[in-house]
Amino acid sequence: MASNAIETRELSKNYKELKAVDKVSLVVEKGTIFGLLGPNGAGKTTLISMLVTMRKPSGGSAKVNGFDIEREAGKVRESIGIVFQDQSLDDELTAKENLEMHAAMYNVPKGERRKRIEGMVKLVGLEEQLNKEVKTFSGGMKRRLEIARGLVHHPKILFLDEPTIGLDPQTRTSIWDYIKKLNREKGITIILTTHYMDEADSVCGKVAIIDHGKIIAEGGPKQMKNELGGDVVSIECANSEKCRKQLEGFAWVKNAVKHGGTVDARVEKGEEKIPKILAFAAKKGIMVKSVSLRKPSLDDVFIHYTGRTIREQEASPGAAMRLRRKAWGQKR
Amino acid sequence: MNREIEAIYALWKRELIRFFRAKSRVIGSLGMPFFFLAILGTGLSNAFALPMEGNYLEFITPGIIGMVLMFGSMFSGIIVLIDRQFGFLKETLVAPVSRTSIVIGKALGGATTAMFQGIIIMLIAFFLGVNFQIGNAVLLLVFMFMISVMFVSLGITIASKMEDMHGFQIIMNFLIMPLFFLSGALFPLSTAPEILKAASMFDPLTYGVNGLRFILLGYSEVPFATCFAVISAFTIAFIAIAILAFNRIEE
Structure with a gap:
């Protein structure tokens, strides 16, 4: 038995000139909640779609549950559950019929189907809706049903592609609670992608940051934040670019990044630096609107490695194009 | 093997559940053939000379059954496109089941619902006064089944090649309608202009309609x-x- 849930070696996927996934080597240990973080179009979904054998890699290799994704695709498929980014239920069937259909396709023994379906539905709190048509469900209920469906055949790994996208904050929290419970109670390895850094921070045991198809940083969220060290002082000001340049000149500023009208400066002992910053701003004639102090978040980790915030990147037209090209189900 | 049969069965069942759940779809699909029979069939019943015994209603009944089989099964095939748009296709494509089984499951499901519609139309025709002389009921079912599977497959092929539903009108107007009109469902080919007769020989539905006419009316x-x-x-x-x-x- 392989001890790792996932091992990839220089796994790559090219779409003509575009390197959607660029030589990714990754190891995910069993039982972890592993988050693949990055802006839309970074290559998260493409990477996952190769791991679940929906797309053939252009280069490199990967093993999922010890099975090669190209030579043993069938075994990979049996051993994993998938929740796609976009809805993939049959709206006209009931929750139960959707689950039964899945159980049949994944060869769940007939005698066990009912018990398993009931168990899974209970886990995601949909007992009451079991015999209702899916088209009457809310977005959060559909997502929970998809999670239940992904588990009916008892997979060892559950892949979740942006499980909380398009859901309201309350539902998002409850979805993460279900995911954590699953991992804790059933020991299922969970691979998820998200671009909500705060959510990843609170859920994932380990994360990898992916940008332009490459893994640029990897580790525990805590460790990554600690490595960054110190505090982040956010200065909202009128002339932010000037402010950033000036701040970078100070020896005690590790780095300063501008996003929108705000400059984030990483410093040690932030509370002592705020007066200094304000004093220098007054001297240079920079109008400061507000100042805040925080511990580094995964967002700051992302900024540190890419020089941008995750949202800035999304807004760029190049990223949007990458996104469109690779949207699941549209590309043929 | 057992697994593939399970999957085929599950997909077949899905087609049936979906078909019978949407009552309006069942009724809607029977509307056009009903009016063809009840209005066109009766209205033209003495309009022209037929190369067979019986009236025009009897002449077109096998043609209308053929039409229902074709329309019904084509639509079931093209539903693959809707499945893709609404994401369900992905769920089937990532399952540890061969694509061949998926096609077979869908084809059997589509054929079953199309045959159901065909049989309903037969009953309607019977009540309108068509005098069937069914020699061999098993042969009839087999023949209807083959016509249906053929057109579901055509629908699946088209759906696999199309990106979205925009092309559907083109398929409807430039493929389905000509196939129907050329098949000799509504007029006798023996008295039709040579060019139409020649073209009809390339239309698979011609053989479907004539085969049905033979089984139903001799x-x-x-x-x-x-x-x-x-x-x-x-x-x-x-x-x-x-x-x-x-x-x-690809996915």
Whole structure:
């Protein structure tokens, strides 16, 4: 038995000139909640779609549950559950019929189907809706049903592609609670992608940051934040670019990044630096609107490695194009 | 093997559940053929001379049954496109089941619902006064089944090649309607202009309609053996093409 849930070696996927996934080597240990973080179009979904054998890699290799994704695709498929980014239920069937259909396709023994379906539905709190048509469900209920469906055949790994996208904050929290419970109670390895850094921070045991198809940083969220060290002082000001340049000149500023009208400066002992910053701003004639102090978040980790915030990147037209090209189900 | 059969069964069942759940769809699909029979069939009943015994209503009944089989099964095939748009296709494509089984499951499901519609139309025709002389009921079912599987496969092939539903009107107007009109469902081919007659020989539905007419009324403009052979060949060819096309869908 392989001890790792996932091992990839220089796994790559090219779409003509575009390197959607660029030589990714990754190891995910069993039982972890592993988050693949990055802006839309970074290559998260493409990477996952190769791991679940929906797309053939252009280069490199990967093993999922010890099975090669190209030579043993069938075994990979049996051993994993998938929740796609976009809805993939049959709206006209009931929750139960959707689950039964899945159980049949994944060869769940007939005698066990009912018990398993009931168990899974209970886990995601949909007992009451079991015999209702899916088209009457809310977005959060559909997502929970998809999670239940992904588990009916008892997979060892559950892949979740942006499980909380398009859901309201309350539902998002409850979805993460279900995911954590699953991992804790059933020991299922969970691979998820998200671009909500705060959510990843609170859920994932380990994360990898992916940008332009490459893994640029990897580790525990805590460790990554600690490595960054110190505090982040956010200065909202009128002339932010000037402010950033000036701040970078100070020896005690590790780095300063501008996003929108705000400059984030990483410093040690932030509370002592705020007066200094304000004093220098007054001297240079920079109008400061507000100042805040925080511990580094995964967002700051992302900024540190890419020089941008995750949202800035999304807004760029190049990223949007990458996104469109690779949207699941549209590309043929 | 057992797993593949399970999957085929599950997909077949899904088609049936979906079909019978949407009551309006069942009724809607029977509307057009009903009016063809009740209005066109009765209205034109003495309008022209037929090369067979019986009236015009009787003449077009096998044609309308053929139409229902074709429309019904084509739509079931093209539903693959809707499945893709609404994401359900992905769920089936990532399952540890061969694509061939998926096509077979869908084809059987689509054929079953199409045959159901065909039989309803037969009953309606019977109540409108059509005097059926069904020689061989099993042969009738087999023949209806083959016509249906052939057209579901064609629908799946088209759906595998199309990006979205925009092309659907084109398929409807430039493929389905000509196939129907050329098949000799509504007029006798023997008295039609040569060019139409020649074109109809390339239309698989011609053999379907004439085969049905032979089984139901004992009359055909094409020898039944030819009909049976051509339909069998088309069915096998079309399902093979559908499997190929479906296997090419990347996801």
